[in-house]
Every structure is written in structure tokens, then in C-alpha cells.
Amino acid sequence: MTSFATTKTLFHIPDGVIYLDGNSLGMLPKAALARAQTVIFDQWGQQLIKGWNESDWMHLPNRVANRVARLIGAPVGSVMMGDTLSIKVYQALAAALSLNPERRVIVSDSGNFPSDLYIADGLVRLLDKGYTLKVPQPDEVESLIDESVAVLMLTEVDYRTGRKHDMQRLTALAHAKGIITVWDLAHSAGAIPVHLLEAQADFAVGCTYKYLNGGPGAPAFIYVAPQHANKPWPALSGWMGHDAPFAFDLDYRPAQGVERMRVGTPPIIALAILDAALDAWEGVDMMEVRASSIQLSELFIREVEARCPSLTLASPRDATQRGSQVSFHFEHGYAAMQALIARGVIGDFRAPDIMRFGFTPLYIDESDVLQAVAVLEEVINKNxxxxxxxxxxxxVT
Incomplete structure (x- = not known):
């Protein structure tokens, strides 16, 4: 059984702070400090370029990727780390389109993170092959799933409201119409149980600086279903994705499997910090994380609605229909959030009027929630x- 009292001790929690923003940037794991010092001083400082071999930096992306794979229901060897989430979205979408070359429609939704939509639009313009990007409301996605669609590209958990798509259902519906799926797990990985292999997802991407606590700008990941691993020609044919990088061939030859989704030189210091952060997940059961998250968020909603009537719930009422965050509408949400932060309760704001709070059981407990609501009540009701x-x-809001 997971001991959240124990996991809480693994994080640096500033005095006087209740942190409800792990859905945007996770807390600092204490182990990250020691790991960073080791990599910077003992490895880079002492080994210099020998670190690529002596400390096996070259395979660090693979080792970290397999640790992430466990948390997203993916088999060993199907996930690769590196670059930013935006790069991984580009790679995944380009690969997905190449697997459905006769079709010209991409379906996403208006709850998707804008960056994903920007990238899709940019790729459509670059390819200049008559592609159309359709962006319906989240609850209208299903009505657009038909034989004209090449790719269904969705973020599983809406970054603003926490609304959660049913990955397994939508993937099955998409596959029945011959559609390739791309799932963004930015607000899922480390927050809710994810079962990529079971859901038969084709591609997935995600960041590691939120619930996985890898630090600001931590490397992103990409998942490629095993049956697709050797099919797509990488849209970003980088040196590290070559079958033999140190042969220095002038012509690109893609590596086998998900290795071809490597692009440039891996960010070793950032990967090492993420590796240390993932130590906190050893022995943690994602189903227990989910149960605790629901318990905490349900408590928060009950208390806020009882004590702050001017706030309106923006997240789904049904806990099974949302991720690990709760959002409330408030006309003066930005100012109210600044007042909360000034009093040690950290959440964040999303335009136009959403106050957003994340629930991360690894370091947030019931006492934290009740204290946070007491501060929120004072801020709101006393203006x-x-x-x-x-x-x-x-x-940054």
C-alpha cells in the first residue's frame, strides 16, 4: 500500500506554503539536488567528455523513458525521452499523418492546449497538401469521427477545466473508422492511471515537469505503439535518431523502433534530475494515487462551495470525468489568485476567469486542503x- 505520508517527506516544501499547482510545475524532489550535483561536478566536472561512456549518458534517455513507460501503461522500449513537448507533438502528428496518407482531416478540440493546435496548424501549412484541422467543442468530437479523418489528436485532460476524455472509447471509435490517434498526456502522466497499450493508442506525448516533478523545462516523452515503431520516417531526422550516429553518414538512416524519435543531443543534466524525481514513484500504485486525488478534490469542492458561494465550479461534477485538478470560475479570478499566493496558497489562473487548483497526493494531504480553503474563504468573502x-x-499567470 502506498504511504503518502512517506512520499511527502521526499519533497522540499517551503515553509508556510500550500502548493496546489503541481498540475503546472511539480515540487522539487529532495533527491534532485544531490543528483544534479553528482552529474554537474562528479561527472561533467571530473569526467568531461568521457562521461558519455563512463557514466553512460548516451543511454540515459532510454533508461528514464522506461521508468516513465511504467507510469503510462506502455511496454519497455516503446517510449523515448528528449526535447520539448512541442517537438514531440510535431513528431507524433507528422508520423500519424504519414500512416494515413490518403486522408486529409485532423480532428482535435477546443479544450486542447493551444500549442498543440498551433503545431497542427503550422504542420498543415508546411505540408500544403490540402489538410484541414477541425476544432470542435470537446463534447462534439465523437460526431466528427468518420472515414474522412486521418488523425484524432486530443489532450486526455483539459488543461483549464480538468475535463477528461475517455481514451479507450474514443480510440476504439477512431480505429473502427481507420483513424490514427495521438494523445497528449501532459495532465495525465503521474496524475491518473494511463493504459496506452490496453487502450491501443497509436501515439502519445507528454511533459515531465508537472506531476512527474522533473523541474522547469524537463524533457518530454513520446510513445509509439509497437506495431508502428518501424513505419514512420521521422519528420525531424536528427543525428541521435540515426541508426549509427557515429558512422557520420551523410545520408539519414532511421534507427530501429522508438529510437528513431530521438532528435538532438540529450539534455543530460535535466534527464538526470528527472531520473532522481522518478525515484519518488517507486512502490507507488497509480490506482491509489487516483483514489487519493479524488478524495482530496472532492473535499476541496465541498468546502469551497459551502464557504465561497461566489465561485462557480468549472470542472466536471463527476470525479471520474476529470483529471487531478479542480477549476472554479470567478470574475476577479486573477486578482484573487494573486491574493492567495501572497498568503502562501499557490494555484494558478487561466483566462478568462478560471482559478485552477491541482491535487498531487505525493505531497498534498487533507490538512493542506482544509487550510487552503480557509485562506480562500477569507480572500473571497472579505474581498x-x-x-x-x-x-x-x-x-506568467
Missing amino acids: LWDRPEYQKRAA
Whole structure:
């Protein structure tokens, strides 16, 4: 059985802070500090370029990828680390389109993260082959699944409201119409149980700086279903994705399997920190994480609705229909969130009026939730948000 009291001790929690923003950036694992020092001083500092062999930096992306694979229901050797999530979205979508060359429609939804849509639109323009990107409301996606669609590209959990798509159902419906699927797991990995192989997803991508606590800008991952691994020609044919990088061939020859989804030189320091962060997941049961997350979020919703009537729930009422976050509408949401942060309760804001709170059982417990609601009640009901210093918009909300 998972001991969340134990996992909480593995994180650096600043004094006086209740952190409900792990859905945007995870907390610092204590082990990350020691690992970073080892890699920077003992390996880079002492070994210099020998570190690629002596510390086996070359295969660090593979080792970390297999640890992530366990948390997303993927088999060993089907996930690759590196680059940013935007790069991985580009790779996955381009590969998916190449597997359905006779079709010209991409379906996503308006709840998808804008970056995913930007990338899809950019790829459509670059290819210039008559592709159309359709962006319906999330609850209208199913009505667009037909034989004209090449790729269904969805984020499993909506970044604003936490609304969760049914991956298994939508993937099955897509496959019945000959559609390739791409799933973005940015708000799923480490938050909810994910079963990529069981759901028969074709491609998936995700970041590691949220619930996996890899640190700001931590490397992203890409999953390629085993049956597709050797089919797509990589849209980004990078040196590290070559079958023999150190042969220095002038012509590209893709590596076998998911290795071909490597692009450039792996970010060794960032990967090492992520590797240390993943230690916190050893022995953790994702079903127990999910149960605790629901318990905490349900408590939060009950208390907020009882004590802050001016806030309106933006997330699905049914806990099984949302991820590990809860959002509330409030007209003065930005200012209210700044007032909360000033008092040690950290969440975040998403335009136009959403106050967003994440629930990460590895380091958040019931006591934290109740304390956070008490502060929120004071901020909202006493109009503490209505001060000039809370009105000024920062670069990051």
C-alpha cells in the first residue's frame, strides 16, 4: 500500500506554503539536488567528455523513458525521452499523418492546449497538401469521427477545466473508422492511471515537469505503439535518431523502433534530475494515487462551495470525468489568485476567469486542503483580492 505520508517527506516544501499547482510545475524532489550535483561536478566536472561512456549518458534517455513507460501503461522500449513537448507533438502528428496518407482531416478540440493546435496548424501549412484541422467543442468530437479523418489528436485532460476524455472509447471509435490517434498526456502522466497499450493508442506525448516533478523545462516523452515503431520516417531526422550516429553518414538512416524519435543531443543534466524525481514513484500504485486525488478534490469542492458561494465550479461534477485538478470560475479570478499566493496558497489562473487548483497526493494531504480553503474563504468573502497590487498582470499567470 502506498504511504503518502512517506512520499511527502521526499519533497522540499517551503515553509508556510500550500502548493496546489503541481498540475503546472511539480515540487522539487529532495533527491534532485544531490543528483544534479553528482552529474554537474562528479561527472561533467571530473569526467568531461568521457562521461558519455563512463557514466553512460548516451543511454540515459532510454533508461528514464522506461521508468516513465511504467507510469503510462506502455511496454519497455516503446517510449523515448528528449526535447520539448512541442517537438514531440510535431513528431507524433507528422508520423500519424504519414500512416494515413490518403486522408486529409485532423480532428482535435477546443479544450486542447493551444500549442498543440498551433503545431497542427503550422504542420498543415508546411505540408500544403490540402489538410484541414477541425476544432470542435470537446463534447462534439465523437460526431466528427468518420472515414474522412486521418488523425484524432486530443489532450486526455483539459488543461483549464480538468475535463477528461475517455481514451479507450474514443480510440476504439477512431480505429473502427481507420483513424490514427495521438494523445497528449501532459495532465495525465503521474496524475491518473494511463493504459496506452490496453487502450491501443497509436501515439502519445507528454511533459515531465508537472506531476512527474522533473523541474522547469524537463524533457518530454513520446510513445509509439509497437506495431508502428518501424513505419514512420521521422519528420525531424536528427543525428541521435540515426541508426549509427557515429558512422557520420551523410545520408539519414532511421534507427530501429522508438529510437528513431530521438532528435538532438540529450539534455543530460535535466534527464538526470528527472531520473532522481522518478525515484519518488517507486512502490507507488497509480490506482491509489487516483483514489487519493479524488478524495482530496472532492473535499476541496465541498468546502469551497459551502464557504465561497461566489465561485462557480468549472470542472466536471463527476470525479471520474476529470483529471487531478479542480477549476472554479470567478470574475476577479486573477486578482484573487494573486491574493492567495501572497498568503502562501499557490494555484494558478487561466483566462478568462478560471482559478485552477491541482491535487498531487505525493505531497498534498487533507490538512493542506482544509487550510487552503480557509485562506480562500477569507480572500473571497472579505474581498481581499480588491487591492491594486493584485490587479497587475505578470508575464506568467
